[in-house]
Amino acid sequence: MLKQFLNLKLSQKLSPQQIQLMKLIQLPTQAFEQRLKEELVENPALESGKDEEELYEKDEFDNNEDYDEYEDNDSIGADEINIDEYLSDDETPDYKLQSNNYSDDDDDREMPFAAPVSFHQDLINQLNTFILTDEQREIAEFLVGSIDDDGYLRRSIPDMVDDMAFTQGIYTDEKVVEKILHIIHELEPAGVGARDLQECLLLQLKHKTPTEYVDLAIDIIENQFDAFTKKHYEKLLQKYEITQDRLKKAIEEIEKLNPKPGGSFDSSSRVVEQIVPDFAIRIVDGELELTLNGRNAPTLHVSKDYQEMLQTYKDSRDKSHQQKDAVQFIKQKLDSAKWFIDAIRQRQETLFVTMNAIMHFQQEYFLDGEETKLKPMILKDIADMVGLDISTVSRVANSKYVDTPYGTKLIKEFFSEAMKNDQGEDVSTLEIKKILKTVIEEEDKSKPLPDDQLAEILKEKGYPIARRTIAKYRELLDIPVARMRKKI
Template structure:
C-alpha cells in the first residue's frame, strides 16, 4: 500500500567555493600547477598576474562605438570555445627562495607506455575508448583496481556510450596482453597466471606452476605446502622447483617498468619548506611553481558596460552576458579557493611544527611525540577531515630530509614507568625482531608480545597483530621459509 508523508531533513549544501577548496586541498603541489593550467585554458576571464590575454586587442584601433566593440568581443568569445593554452611561469617565488633545484619528472609515463601499445593493435573506435578507460584505472603496480561494471558506468556517464560487459572484458584481455607481462590483472592470482601464460606452457614445470596458481592459490598463499604436494601428487623436491619458478614472477609488474627511455623518474616535490633560522624552525610554502592569478580587466569592464545597458539588449546578448558572468564567478571562486588552500595548508603544517617542535629542531626521532589528527584539528579549530586532506600526499623538506606529513602522526602508549612513547617506536622494535628472527621458526605474535613486555612495553597480543599488519608483515606461518 502506498503512503504519503511529510518529512523534514536538515541538509548542508556546499557552495561552489567550498567545493573548490576541498578539491584543491587534496592535491599536492606536483598537481596544483597542472590544475591551474587547466583552469586557465578553459576560462579566458582568468589570467596570470603580470600577463594579459588582451594585449593584442589593446593595440587595435578603438572602435567609434563602445557598445559595438564590446558586442564584437562577446561574439568572438562565444564562437571560439577552444581557448588557447598559456604557458605557466613561476612568478611568485621570493628572492630568498632556496628551492632552485626543485626536481621534476620528464619522459614517458607508465600509462603513456601502455597507451602507446594500443597503436600496435587493430581496435575499433569503441574498443579504443574502452581501452583508454581501462588503462586509466591501472595503478602504478600494474593492477586494475576498479570493477569492470564501474568502468562501464564511467564511460556511460562521461561519454554517453553504452558498453556491454562482454565487450569490456574482451578489451581487457587485449590490454592484459600488453607489456609488461601481468599488467591489467585484477588480483595477484590473475597477475601470476598472466605471466605464466607468456612462458612456454609445454614445459612441464611451467604447466605445474600454472596449475598450482590456478587451482591451489589459497594453499599457496597460506604456505600449506604439504597439502599442495598431496593434492598435486608431487614427488619430493618437485614442489621447491615449482615454487622457485613462481618466485621468478613479478607480483607488481608496473614496478618492473625500468626502461630508462620510457620510465618516469619519480621525484618528490615538497609542499612545505622548513629552515632553521636563529635556532628556530621557519616554515614556508613551496610556491615556486604556483603562479599568481587575477581577473581579466577587459572582461570585467565588458561585463560592467553590458550591465549598464541591459534594456536594449537582444536575447543573444543577454545570454552572452549571463555566460560571461558565470565565467567571472568561476574565476573569482577559483582564485579565492587557491588562497584558502594556501592558508589552510600553512595553518595545519604550522600546528604540526609547533606540536613536534623539539623533533623539527634536530630531526631526532626519539623526540617525535604521539600525535593524531584530532590533536591538530583541536589546535587549528578545523575539522578532522580537513586536517586529513592536508596531510594526505603532502611532503615537507627539512634540513634532515624530506618526509610525508603522515610520518608525523602516530598513536601513543605508556611504558611501565609511565612514560608516553610513540607507537612508531614500538613498530620499529617489532620490525627489528622480525628481520632478525630464525625463518625456520618465525616469531609468533605471542612471542613478540613477550619480547616487548620484557622491554617494559605492556602490549597485548592483539595489539602486536595490529601493528604487524600495519607494517604489512604477514603472520609467522607465512614468514616460514623452506630450507
C-alpha cells in the same frame, strides 16, 4: 487526515564557494595545477601571468555580498549593478603583492614522456620469430590477449576454445590450443602464459641452465609444491635424503624467480609518476624553516579587457537590452574570478598554518629524523592548535607531501594514536611498530618468533601489548606469520 502547519527551524548550509574551497584545499600540488588550468579555460575573466598589473583592490574580497547576486540572473536588473565596484585605478605592480614565503620551483616544467611498446605488443612481436600458419597465429594472438598484466593466463583452455568460436569465429580444439600455448611459454619474460604460480615457477626453472640445484628445485616445485609453500623443510629433507646445505641452495634458486613475470616488463616501461612535495622543511642554524611549494602560489589577476568592457558600458549613454545582458555575463565572470583568487589565497594560508602546526608539534622528529621521537598526534590536536575544523586538517594531511632532510614523507604518516608504556607515559603507535619491526629483523630466521613471544619481548622493553595487537601491527607492517618467515 491532512493538516497544514508552519515549522520554523534553524539549519546550517555550506555555500557553493565554501564547498569549492574545501575541494581546493584537498588537492595536492599537481592536481591543483590541473584545476587551475581548467578554471583559466572556463573563465575568460581570469588570467595568469607574472608581468601583468593587478587591476583589483584586495579590499574587494572582504565584501562577500556580491558573491550570491548572480545566482538568479532573471531577478537582477542591469541598472542595479554598481559598475564602480568592478573598476579600479590601482596601479600597484604585481611583485609588491607577492609574498616571499614560497620556493622558486613555480616555473613551468615539462617532462619528456617515453612511448614504450606495451607488454602484449611485445609478446605479439616475439611471435613473428615463429613459423605459424594463419590459423595458428590467430589463436596465438588470442592467447596473448588473454594474458593479464602479471603475465598469467587465468582462463581454462575449454573456456578459451568456446570464446574463440563465439567471438572470433575461430573453430579449433583443446589439443591445438595446448600446442600453441607451449609456443607462448617460450616467449620472454620466462614464465609468461602460466596458468598458476606452480607452472610459472616451473617454466622459469626450465629456462635456466641445468645444474644439480636447479634440477632439485624443479623436482620440489613439480612434486612437493605444497610442502615448499608451507615451508615444511624437515619433510623435504627426509623426502630427498639430502643435506640442509643442498636444500638451501635449491631454495635459493627458487627465490631468484619472479612470481609475476609480466610485472617486471610493465614496471620497466611504465612512466614513473613523480611526487611533487607540497611543503619543504629545512634546518637552518638549528631551527626549522617551513616553505610552501611555489607552484601552490600562482599569480592571477582579473582580465583588463573585461574591466574595459564594463567601463565602456558605464560611459555609454544608450544602453541596449543586449548590452545589459552582456554586462550581466561580465559581472558573473568577474565575481567568479575574484572569488577564485581569494579561494587560492585562503588555500595557501590554510595549508601553511596547518603544516606549521604539525612541524612544531613533531619538532623533535624533524630536528634529527629519529622515528621513535614521533609524538602521538591526532587530527584534533592540530585542529585545536590552528582553530580549524578536523575535516579541514584531514584534507590537508591526507594527500599532501612534505620534503624533509630525511626524505619526502606523506603528511598523514605523522599522525598516530597514543598507547601507555610501563611508565604510564603516552607513546606513539609508530614508535611501537618501529621497535616491533626491529625485533623481527634481528630474530633467528631458523626459529622465527611467534606473536606471543614478540609480545613478551616488547613487554620487557616497556611496552605491555597484547598478542592480538602484535598480530595487528605485524599485518600493518606487511610482515608474515612466524612459520612463513622461516629460513634454513
